[in-house]
Amino acid sequence: MFTRSTWLxxxxxxxxxxxGAWLQHESRLARVPAGVHVTAIGEQAPDMALLDTAGHGHRxxxxxxHRVLINFWxxxxxxxxxxxxxxxxxxxxxxxxxxxxIGIAMDDPGRVRAFLAAxxxxxxxxxxxxxxxxxxxxxxxxxxxxxxxxxLGADGRVLAIHxxxxxxxxxxxxxxxxxxxx
Numbered sequence: 001m002f003t004r005s006t007w008l009x010x011x012x013x014x015x016x017x018x019x020g021a022w023l024q025h026e027s028r029l030a031r032v033p034a035g036v037h038v039t040a041i042g043e044q045a046p047d048m049a050l051l052d053t054a055g056h057g058h059r060x061x062x063x064x065x066h067r068v069l070i071n072f073w074x075x076x077x078x079x080x081x082x083x084x085x086x087x088x089x090x091x092x093x094x095x096x097x098x099x100x101x102i103g104i105a106m107d108d109p110g111r112v113r114a115f116l117a118a119x120x121x122x123x124x125x126x127x128x129x130x131x132x133x134x135x136x137x138x139x140x141x142x143x144x145x146x147x148x149x150x151x152l153g154a155d156g157r158v159l160a161i162h163x164x165x166x167x168x169x170x171x172x173x174x175x176x177x178x179x180x181x182x
Contacts, residue, residue: 031142036133038140041158045150046138050104050126053113058126060102061156067099068152069174071166072128072136074107075115080147083165084121090171091123099175104128106136106146149174 002010032038039045047061060068071087073080084103091101103125105112116125128135134144140161141148151160151174160174 031144032133032137036138038142039138039158040140041161043158045152045156045158047156048135048138050128050135051109052124052126053109053116058124060152063100063102063152064156065154067154067159067175067177069099069101069171070104070139070150070152071101072104072106072139072141072146072148072150074105074146075111076107077146079165081119083147084119086166086168086171087123088121090175091121094175098177102126104135106130106134 037046045060047059049057049059051057060070069087069090071080071083073084075081087101087103094100101123103121103123104127105125106128107130109127112125112127134141136144136146136148139148139150140158141163143163145163147165149162149166150158153159162170166174
């Protein structure tokens with residue numbers, strides 16, 4: 001049986017937890033410049049135009065009709081570099097008919113070109129905008145954590161986001177055709 005003081009302690013703990021959650025939510029929003037829309041799960045992804053490493057422009061809508069895994073990374077990010085081998089293997093197994101993987105480098109274009117010359121990948125790599133609002137922020141990376149991945153449905157809507165490296169099970173689940181059926 002709970003005493004009055006036990007109930008009071010539980011109520012205060014619940015109130016503190018709720019206040020902490022609210023503050024965490026507000027601190028994430030505080031990192032977003034005024035007027036910038038951060039895409040959430042279920043929303044249409046922004047149709048950004050980004051340059052590839054050769055300076056050619058690409059729109060994200062060019063990939064519509066396929067599931068697209070967008071992986072934000074940088075040359076200085078160890079977990080990002082470890083994840084690239086798994087992404088390359090996954091893109092090979094998907095073939096031309098499956099999901100597409102796009103890397104978006106949140107890094108200096110010269111460093112990205114030099115890195116990819118030494119460590120090529122089999123998926124397109126685009127150069128993200130580092131200046132505020134950064135490309136990754138517009139896709140929901142309010143914590144500015146890399147690697148950061150976003151899964152888009154064939155219709156261009158955000159199906160899922162993930163902070164940190166994707167493990168093999170997550171990667172397989174994200175690229176599975178059943179993922180788009182909702």
